[in-house]
Amino acid sequence: MELIRKRRSTVVRRNTEIPPWASYMRKANEVAREMWAPPTWERGMSLAGQFTTFCRTHERTMNEESCAALLMGILDVAPSTRPRHARMLRSMLEMNRTPLGMVILGLQKIAARSETKQARPLTKEEMNQVIRSRTDWKERVVVRLAWITASRWSEIASLTPNNFTLEADGTLILDWSVAPKTARADPHRALRFVRIRGQDAFDTIKLCRTLQENEKLTNITNAKVERALAPWDATAYSIERGALRHAAPIVETYNLNPHVVSQLAKHVDPFDLPQNTV
Incomplete structure (x- = not known):
């Protein structure tokens, strides 16, 4: 701000700061960048810049023909x-996509990472405490x-003994035959079947044998799970998030395919054969 004297007795203030529009747009661009992972954004913006410059230089429209010319003409790759x-x-x-559409996608990515939105993941120790408390x-x-x-608890609550098949070697196969809420149509979605071995398989078989063929494994509601997890400051979704966080270092330790974690987070491809083992 600077002071300007007019005549002799009048003093007025003039705002010499840069209008905030540019800073608003800069922040909007930063949010829009969140729609893609940083490496993808950087590659895309670099290529978009080259394409724009190429079309302006040759006075061409930005269309597929110009893309082909750029790819074969000047890109040294x-x-x-x-x-x-x-x-x-x-x-x-x-x-x-409109500029607003890109900002909305970015805002959604930011919101998904927000700790206020996401449930706190349970640790393995806390999960063991929860199990023992039942x-x-x-x-x-x-x-x-x-x-x-x-x-998710809704997925577990929908299971019946019909979802399980016992193999000759004692392996229990869980068949997510009806795609649950987390099913996604993408190349990294999880497999339809999960192999369960050891004590977990034994306990699940024992439970199934106490039920009728179409009887649900449990009648525990999501609300009851929430109340049970309250002492740990957790929600029903904390189970899934905790399991995925626990799985990540295991994948690294045993040099497994990193897509295992993303597959574990989603269920189901109805046409796949059993591959997951837990």
Whole structure:
């Protein structure tokens, strides 16, 4: 702010600060960037910049023909990289997203990472305490089943003995035959079947033998689970989040496919054969 004297007796203030519009737009762009992972955004923006400059230089419209010319004309990249750039350019042309749409996607990604939105993940020790706190052995089995399969409670509550098949070697196969809430149509979604071995398989078989064919494994509601987890400052979703966090270092320790964790987080591909083992 600076003072300006007018005539002799009048003093007025003039705001010399830069209008905030530019800072608003900068923040909006930062939010929009959240719609993609940083490496993807950087590659995309670099390619978009080259494409824009190329079209302006040659006074061409930004269309598929110009994409082809750019790919074959000036991009100094390895042959194996060109198809990826081609797909990225095509995606840019077909994206058809407004600036507001991109900001909304970014805001959704930020909100999903917010600790106020996400349930606090239970640790393995806390989960063991929760299981031991259940006086009914059947409840202990189903709570443990939710943990080892990284499932939402609604998924566990919908299971019946029909979802399980006992193999000759004692392995129990859980068949998510009806796609639950976490099912997603993407290349990294989890498999339809889960192999369960050891004590967990034995306990689940024992529970199934006490039930009728179409009887649910448990009648415990989500609300009851929430109340049971309250002493640990956790929610029903904390079971799934805790299991996934616990699985991550195991995948690294045993050099497993990193997609295992994302597959565990989602169920189901109805056409896959059993591969998961818990």
